Amino acid sequence: MGAPKQKWTADEEAALKAGIAKHGAGKWRTILKDPEFSSILSLRSNVDLKDKWRNMSVTAHGWGSREKARLALKRSRQFPKHDDNPLALTTVVQSDEEIVDAKPLAISSGTLSTAGPKRSIKRLDNLILEAISTLNEPTGSNKTAIGTYIEDQCWAPLNFKRLLSAKLKHLTAIGKLIKVNRKYRTTPTSVFLEGRRNSSGLPLIEGRRDSEKDYMQIFTRSQVDAELAKMRHMTAKEAAVAAAQAVAEAEAAMAEAEEATRQAEAAEADAEAAQAFAEAAMMTLNGRNFSNLMVHA
DNA sequence: CTAGGGGTAAAT
DNA sequence: ATTTACCCCTAG
Numbered sequence: 365m366g367a368p369k370q371k372w373t374a375d376e377e378a379a380l381k382a383g384i385a386k387h388g389a390g391k392w393r394t395i396l397k398d399p400e401f402s403s404i405l406s407l408r409s410n411v412d413l414k415d416k417w418r419n420m421s422v423t424a425h426g427w428g429s430r431e432k433a434r435l436a437l438k439r440s441r442q443f444p445k446h447d448d449n450p451l452a453l454t455t456v457v458q459s460d461e462e463i464v465d466a467k468p469l470a471i472s473s474g475t476l477s478t479a480g481p482k483r484s485i486k487r488l489d490n491l492i493l494e495a496i497s498t499l500n501e502p503t504g505s506n507k508t509a510i511g512t513y514i515e516d517q518c519w520a521p522l523n524f525k526r527l528l529s530a531k532l533k534h535l536t537a538i539g540k541l542i543k544v545n546r547k548y549r550t551t552p553t554s555v556f557l558e559g560r561r562n563s564s565g566l567p568l569i570e571g572r573r574d575s576e577k578d579y580m581q582i583f584t585r586s587q588v589d590a591e592l593a594k595m596r597h598m599t600a601k602e603a604a605v606a607a608a609q610a611v612a613e614a615e616a617a618m619a620e621a622e623e624a625t626r627q628a629e630a631a632e633a634d635a636e637a638a639q640a641f642a643e644a645a646m647m648t649l650n651g652r653n654f655s656n657l658m659v660h661a
Numbered sequence: 662c663t664a665g666g667g668g669t670a671a672a673t
Numbered sequence: 674a675t676t677t678a679c680c681c682c683t684a685g
């Protein structure tokens with residue numbers, strides 16, 4: 365019943381993204397009728413578009429709408445995973461009545477890169493690329509737009525901006541992005557408008573770096589919300605453990621990012637981000653005011 | 662028609 | 674074993 369198979373071509377994907385950028389996600393019929401894309405997408409149905417977009421969105425960032433069951437079943441219960449992380453951060457979590465033992469909360473610093481079976485996250489780069497291509501602004505997207513796009517569907521630390529800046533800079537440095545004035549765009553197609561390039565040689569590739577299907581696994585809002593909902597029914601101690609877990613995962617992400625970029629500057633930004641998040645988590649915990657953690661409205 | 666919830670099966 | 678493309682169904 366699953367029909368044979370026809371992989372989506374790059375053109376089709378591009379047309380779909382462009383159509384979404386022009387008409388908005390969900391106007392499948394409209395996109396399909398648009399003469400600009402109808403030629404390319406003529407073999408696809410509106411449902412195909414929808415499904416394709418769903419697949420893309422699902423694999424793109426962690427868990428879109430589907431797959432909560434899939435991943436929830438697989439990914440859950442990885443609790444006994446407290447590898448002894450060196451480096452103590454804010455070593456103390458104390459509530460008024462109960463003293464929760466300080467977990468070895470570690471902040472990334474140096475060599476925990478290829479250490480443990482850290483089965484996570486490294487793909488912020490591609491998330492950024494995705495943001496740009498989805499926004500599809502002809503002149504490129506600026507940092508704020510990209511950040512907004514990402515924050516729009518993913519949870520991000522409060523000072524996520526710093527992280528983003530570092531990443532953007534790095535991507536520009538390695539030639540994955542072109543920066544024109546304050547705007548970023550992907551390397552492939554239109555290179556006509558550029559004023560000049562950066563000083564650093566800039567590899568500037570011709571081929572499309574488009575089809576990389578790696579994306580960052582950030583937590584979605586709903587997942588964070590779910591975790592927090594769980595926390596509410598926990599004792600302070602249990603909540604502390606859960607929060608520590610969350611912090612540890614966030615730190616793992618930061619560590620991976622650090623490893624990926626290999627830039628002192630980026631590393632500092634990552635560390636900052638991780639620390640800030642950890643502190644925020646601790647504060648909320650202390651105050652028992654969980655709603656503070658709900659970043660989004 | 663769209664958003665989703667399911668599912669099957671081909672490719673990888 | 675996971676990803677991906679496509680299908681089906683229902684509610685709105």
